Amino acid sequence: xxxxxxxxxxxxxxxxxxxxxxxxxxxxxxxxxxxxxxxxxxxxxxxxxxxxxxxxxxxxxxxxxxxxxxxxxxxxxxxxxxxxxxxxxxxxxxxxxxxxxxxxxxxxxxxxxxxxxxxxxxxxxxxxxxxxx
Amino acid sequence: xxxxxxxxxxxxxxxxxxxxxxxxxxxxxxxxxxxxxxxxxxxxxxxxxxxxxxxxxxxxxxxxxxxxxxxxxxxxxxxxxxxxxxxxxxxxxxxxxxxxxxxxxxxxxxxxxxxxxxxxxxxxxxxxxxxxxxxxxxxxxxxxxxxxxxxxxxxxxxxxxxxxxxxxxxxxxxxxxxxxxxxxxxxxxxxxxxxxxxxxxxxxxxxxxxxxxxxxxxxxxxxxxxxxxxxxxxxxxxxxxxxxxxxxxxxxxxxxxxxxxxxxxxxxxxxxxxxxxxxxxxxxxxxxxxxxxxxxxxxxxxxxxxxxxxxxxxxxxxxxxxxxxxxxxxxxxxxxxxxxxxxxxxxxxxxxxxxxxxxxxxxxxxxxxxxxxxxxxxxxxxxxx
Numbered sequence: 001x002x003x004x005x006x007x008x009x010x011x012x013x014x015x016x017x018x019x020x021x022x023x024x025x026x027x028x029x030x031x032x033x034x035x036x037x038x039x040x041x042x043x044x045x046x047x048x049x050x051x052x053x054x055x056x057x058x059x060x061x062x063x064x065x066x067x068x069x070x071x072x073x074x075x076x077x078x079x080x081x082x083x084x085x086x087x088x089x090x091x092x093x094x095x096x097x098x099x100x101x102x103x104x105x106x107x108x109x110x111x112x113x114x115x116x117x118x119x120x121x122x123x124x125x126x127x128x129x130x131x132x133x
Numbered sequence: 134x135x136x137x138x139x140x141x142x143x144x145x146x147x148x149x150x151x152x153x154x155x156x157x158x159x160x161x162x163x164x165x166x167x168x169x170x171x172x173x174x175x176x177x178x179x180x181x182x183x184x185x186x187x188x189x190x191x192x193x194x195x196x197x198x199x200x201x202x203x204x205x206x207x208x209x210x211x212x213x214x215x216x217x218x219x220x221x222x223x224x225x226x227x228x229x230x231x232x233x234x235x236x237x238x239x240x241x242x243x244x245x246x247x248x249x250x251x252x253x254x255x256x257x258x259x260x261x262x263x264x265x266x267x268x269x270x271x272x273x274x275x276x277x278x279x280x281x282x283x284x285x286x287x288x289x290x291x292x293x294x295x296x297x298x299x300x301x302x303x304x305x306x307x308x309x310x311x312x313x314x315x316x317x318x319x320x321x322x323x324x325x326x327x328x329x330x331x332x333x334x335x336x337x338x339x340x341x342x343x344x345x346x347x348x349x350x351x352x353x354x355x356x357x358x359x360x361x362x363x364x365x366x367x368x369x370x371x372x373x374x375x376x377x378x379x380x381x382x383x384x385x386x387x388x389x390x391x392x393x394x395x396x397x398x399x400x401x402x403x404x405x406x407x408x409x410x411x412x413x414x415x416x417x418x419x420x421x422x423x424x425x426x427x428x429x430x431x432x433x434x435x436x437x438x439x440x441x442x443x444x445x446x447x448x449x450x451x452x453x454x455x456x457x458x459x460x461x462x463x464x465x466x467x468x469x470x471x472x473x474x475x476x477x478x479x480x481x482x483x484x485x486x487x488x489x490x491x492x493x494x495x496x497x498x499x500x501x502x503x504x505x506x507x508x509x510x511x512x513x514x515x516x517x518x
Contacts, residue, residue, distance in 0.1 A: 010265055031266040031379065057287070057384065059279035060332040061271060064255045069271040077272040079280055079381045087381035089270050097332070102287055113269065125269065 002116045007123060012046075014125035017108055019086060021047035030086050051108035052131070053082035060097040068114035076100050080128050094129040105131045135353035137230045138364035139515065141170025142477040144347035146312040147465030149247040155189055156201045158346035159243050162470075163202055166239065166348035171362070175350065177235050178202075178209040181222030181242040183469035184257040186213075188249045198241055213469070215261035215504035216416060217373065218242065219347070220472025220511035227371045227513075230351050237356065242473030243346040254342055258468075261505040263378050277380055277506045278419040279334035285387050285421055286333070289436035293333060296439045297324040299420040300337050300462050302447055307459025309489040314343055314465030324420075338420040338462075345467035347474040354518070366483045369497070370514035372398035378508050389507030392429040396501070399512040407431040407499075410514070412454040412482055412492045414475035414500045417461045426501055427455065430512070454492045457482060472511060475500035479515045 012018055019030035024041035030049055035042050058078035065073050076092040078100070092100060093111060106128040113125045143165025145158055153161070159180075167173060180198045185191045195209030212222040219242025229235035246254055258274035259267075267277075286293060301321050307313035319337065327337040357364040374394035377383050383390070400406055407430065415430065417423030424438035432453045433441040441447060447455035458464050458478040461471055479498035481487045487495075497516045504510070 014269075029382075031263065037377065057280045057284035059272070059276045059283065059334070060329075061273055061276050062332070063275075063328070063330050063336075064251045064273060066255055066259065066268065066271060066273065067252050072271065075271060077270050077276055077280070079284075079384055087384065089267055089272065089379075089381050091270055102283070114271070123269075 002121050002123070004121065007121050015110065017049045017051065017088070017126045018046050019049050020044040028084060028086050030088050049086055049088070050083040053080045053106060055092070055100065055102055055104045055106060056081045056087060057102060058092065058100050068116060078128070080106055091127040092129065093127045107131050135231055135233050135355065137227055137351055137368045138354050138357050138518065139349050139366045139368065139480050140352055140357050140362060140364050141166040141350035142348070142480045143169055144312060144474060144477050145345050147314040147343050147345035147467055149342060150344040151247065153344060155185060155191060155243060155245045158245060158344060159198050159201050159241055162346035162348040163239060163241050166350050170350040172237065172350065172360070174204070175207065175237040175239040177207055177229065178204070178239045178241065179222040179226040180209065180211045181219035181240070181469050181473060182211065183213055183215050183218045183244060184246065184260070187257045187260060188253060189245060214509050216418060216468050216471055217502045217504045217509045217511045218469035218472065220475065220500065220502040220513060221373055223349070223473060223476055223513060224371045224373050224511055226351050227368050230353055237350060237352040239348060239350055240473060241346060241348045242470035244467035244469045245344045246342045246467065247344050261508065267379065273331060274505065275334050275339050275419070276331035278339065278421055279331040280380070281384060281387065281506055282334055282419070282421040284384060285425070288387060291436070291439045294321050294325060295443050296420045296424055297321050297335070297338060298439070298442045299417055299423045300324045302442060303417060303456055303460045303463035306449070306457055306490055307463025310458040310464055313459045313463055315459070315463050334419060340418050340461050340466035343465040343467040345465060345470050345474065347470050347477045349473065349476060349480065365518055366480050367516055367518050368513065369516045370399035370403035372402065373509070373511040374398070375509050376507055380506050383507070388425065388435065389429055389503065389510060391507055391510035392426060392501065392503060392512070395510045395512040396430050399514050403514045410453070410497050410499045411495045412457055412498050414456055414478050414498065415460065416471060416502045417456060418466060418503070422503060422506070423460065426503060430499065430501055449490055449492060457487060457490045457492060472500065472502040475502065476513060476515070483515060483517050
């Protein structure tokens with residue numbers, strides 16, 4: 001069973017798509033890092049990532065989803081390249097899997113992610129959806 | 134520094150072995166390896182396993198293994214690095230023997246997956262990834278491979294049927310392997326018509342639930358000679374390397390630093406380059422991982438891996454015979470044991486005991502294991518003495 005603190009301590013990052021930026025070399029990361037993987041600095045600050053990007057590659061999960069995701073099948077998971085250059089793994093929603101394409105522009109949205117049984121915590125977090133003209 | 138020999142090998146059949154427990158598997162492969170070496174005692178045991186804590190809730194595999202074998206008092210090391218668990222156990226045993234601190238070492242790789250539900254197995258397969266930001270998205274392990282497959286096809290304009298050919302070659306070699314999981318010959322159409330696991334990856338492009346165990350015995354060449362043996366196979370290079378856990382940070386390269394780094398170090402130690410290698414056992418956990426590994430190890434240029442496969446370059450009589458006993462897809466992928474199976478197969482090739490799949494004049498073989506989608510890799514180079 002998912003413990004409340006484990007869920008609660010990631011809320012800030014998962015709800016608002018917050019990563020980190022190295023104060024020394026400026027490199028931006030998602031998920032956040034405590035030590036910079038480029039320059040080794042330990043001084044990083046929280047950094048709000050861009051909310052728009054485009055799909056770099058994607059898949060559609062059709063079989064053996066993890067527990068708690070069964071109701072979503074089939075669902076799209078993509079690597080989204082954000083406008084600030086950071087790549088993020090995310091579900092893509094509000095679109096049928098057949099319409100998803102590499103290069104498709106997408107934007108941040110906030111959704112329910114998973115239920116933990118009947119009595120467990122309902123988890124929320126970021127997903128992306130297509131930007132239609 | 135001591136020169137290190139492999140003096141005994143053994144393995145179980147790979148498959149859904151309903152009548153065999155974790156312990157049965159360990160004892161079967163280890164006793165075969167000990168018998169092959171002609172010894173009944175070792176100084177230390179290294180166990181490689183990925184999922185026993187998750188799937189059997191059995192931890193402390195070091196003690197578990199030593200006790201299962203009826204040994205007592207000797208030290209044991211349990212190693213987990215997902216698909217690299219077994220090959221990393223070998224690597225650590227090699228370093229210990231090479232240093233002279235250890236005389237004879239037994240390496241056992243083991244995995245028992247068929248007791249668990251598909252959901253439990255899927256969860257275990259994702260345990261090598263970041264849980265808070267990768268598993269949380271609902272992506273599966275085949276889903277991660279599919280992300281790489283799609284980007285690879287798009288970037289290098291390679292057709293899916295070219296990559297899917299890797300499975301065809303795997304099953305062809307496995308058909309002559311008495312302990313392989315899948316011996317049925319396949320056509321590329323069968324692979325592309327199999328159900329979609331995660332678009333565009335098909336069921337027959339990915340490994341499945343498997344039980345199995347493989348083992349080998351290492352000691353220094355002096356130690357072997359002291360026992361009156363004439364060892365045939367020597368370890369010439371062995372290395373491991375890591376890479377970033379979060380795939381999106383490195384997916385754009387379509388190449389895995391961990392493989393390249395481990396290969397570089399292993400070849401530095403062996404003091405020769407890739408063109409000396411006569412055959413390779415690589416980890417085709419999926420077709421695309423097999424293709425990219427051939428490129429990263431230096432057997433073919435970037436974006437050309439699938440062409441090498443289609444042109445027959447990886448067949449037993451090809452330019453670089455690959456996965457000669459079926460690889461992870463054909464022989465089967467009992468995850469933590471896979472790296473040790475590769476090494477056992479390499480030893481059989483070098484001893485000239487690979488049967489119908491014997492590579493002619495095989496003098497130097499390379500084994501390569503990769504965890505998940507490239508966050509860890511091991512490379513081992515073996516040669517004939």
